[in-house]
Amino acid sequence: MIKTKKQFGQHWLRSEKALAKIILAAELQAGDRVLEIGPGTGILTRPLLDGADSVVGVEVDRNLCERLTKSLGKVEKFLLLQGDFLTMDLPSMLESLPVFRNPRKVVANIPYNITGPILEKLLGTISNPNPNPFDSIVLLVQKEVALRLCAKANNSNYGALSIRVQYMADCEFLFDVPAKSFMPAPKVDSAVIRIKPRPIPIPAQDPLYLERILKMGFSSRRKMMRNNLKSIINTEELSQLLETLGESGQSRAEQLSLSQWVALSDRLKAYVLEHPKSDLDLADPISETDETEEDLD
Numbered sequence: 001m002i003k004t005k006k007q008f009g010q011h012w013l014r015s016e017k018a019l020a021k022i023i024l025a026a027e028l029q030a031g032d033r034v035l036e037i038g039p040g041t042g043i044l045t046r047p048l049l050d051g052a053d054s055v056v057g058v059e060v061d062r063n064l065c066e067r068l069t070k071s072l073g074k075v076e077k078f079l080l081l082q083g084d085f086l087t088m089d090l091p092s093m094l095e096s097l098p099v100f101r102n103p104r105k106v107v108a109n110i111p112y113n114i115t116g117p118i119l120e121k122l123l124g125t126i127s128n129p130n131p132n133p134f135d136s137i138v139l140l141v142q143k144e145v146a147l148r149l150c151a152k153a154n155n156s157n158y159g160a161l162s163i164r165v166q167y168m169a170d171c172e173f174l175f176d177v178p179a180k181s182f183m184p185a186p187k188v189d190s191a192v193i194r195i196k197p198r199p200i201p202i203p204a205q206d207p208l209y210l211e212r213i214l215k216m217g218f219s220s221r222r223k224m225m226r227n228n229l230k231s232i233i234n235t236e237e238l239s240q241l242l243e244t245l246g247e248s249g250q251s252r253a254e255q256l257s258l259s260q261w262v263a264l265s266d267r268l269k270a271y272v273l274e275h276p277k278s279d280l281d282l283a284d285p286i287s288e289t290d291e292t293e294e295d296l297d
Contacts, residue, residue, distance in 0.1 A: 011182040011184060011185075012043065012183045013043055013140070013181060014181060018175075018177045018192075019043065021174075021175055021192065022044065022138060022192055023048070023051065025174050025192055026136070028048070028051035032052045032053055032104065033054045033056070033103040033104055034048050034052040034054070034056070034106070034107055035058070035090075035107075036057045037058050037085050037108040037118060038058070038059060038108055038109065039064075039068060040061075040064055041068075042067075044107065045057055045068070048107060049075060049077060053077060054078070054099050055078050056081065056094065056103055057078065057080045058081045058088060058090070060082070060084050062082060065082040068080050076099075077099065079097065081093065086117050091132075104135040105137070105138075106137040106138065107139075108140070112142045112186070123165065123168050123197060124168065125211065126167050126210055126214075127208040127210075129168050129200075130197070133168075133169075133197035134197060135196070136194060137194070137196070137197075138192065138193070138195075140190055141190060142190055142191075143188065146191035146193045147191070150162070152257070153256060153257040153258075154255055159218055163258055163261055165195065167210075167258060168197055169195045169196055169197040170196045172196075174191070174193060176191050177190040202262050203262075204265050205266045206265070213264065213268060214261065216228055216232070221252065223252070224251065224252055225252060226239060226249055228253065229268070232268060233271055235249065237271070241264070242264075244267075245263055
């Protein structure tokens with residue numbers, strides 16, 4: 001067994017059952033070009049190569065790259081890139097390689113500690129979505145994160161992260177992967193999700209403003225919206241606004257659906273423009289320290 005490195009959050013998947021289900025979830029077809037983030041020992045890479053036209057693997061661990069080069073380096077439809085996916089300009093690196101250029105699917109077992117940054121690079125953000133979105137993203141992640149990504153309104157797992165992802169994509173919780181399926185076993189269970197980017201059904205008039213309102217709305221989940229947003233709008237007017245969205249003045253952030261959040265953002269921005277003395281000036285960014293309670297690092 002290859003020794004893992006804690007700084008890279010490495011846990012080797014050893015469950016053949018889970019592996020087979022991940023491959024099925026990828027829905028591989030002839031012509032597919034796949035991106036795998038962190039191929040590690042290559043346990044997922046090999047079946048991906050069986051079903052895809054080409055696979056690009058991005059691995060940060062130099063020692064693992066050497067092993068993968070020895071075992072898969074002669075496979076013509078496999079390209080291994082050594083480096084940090086988060087800082088890598090993948091489109092530029094693949095531009096001159098037509099067999100690997102523009103992969104449309106992502107399949108990966110990603111480190112828990114950088115799930116948030118990886119998702120942001122794959123999807124973009126509400127205010128700056130990926131202009132060339134993938135067709136499908138199948139990820140093995142921490143179960144708690146999977147539940148949050150896929151949760152809907154009025155669920156304890158629903159939060160700003162749910163809305164940020166679901167604004168740009170459909171997210172489906174597929175199946176659990178218990179900790180015993182890995183070596184070494186992590187302290188928590190995992191799950192596989194499938195994210196399918198799609199056109200935004202009802203775009204916010206000001207996506208950046210929506211991002212900022214989400215931060216404020218979920219800044220304290222135990223408080224009502226009228227308390228979290230009181231620096232923008234007085235409680236009475238906010239209650240009236242929420243009632244037009246089908247909610248009450250006592251609503252909490254997790255009770256509003258994605259479409260309600262978009263509508264709320266649009267109406268709050270209009271309110272701020274009409275009341276320029278509101279504490280949230282449209283030109284002033286929210287402090288980077290004003291994180292929501294459920295943000296991913």
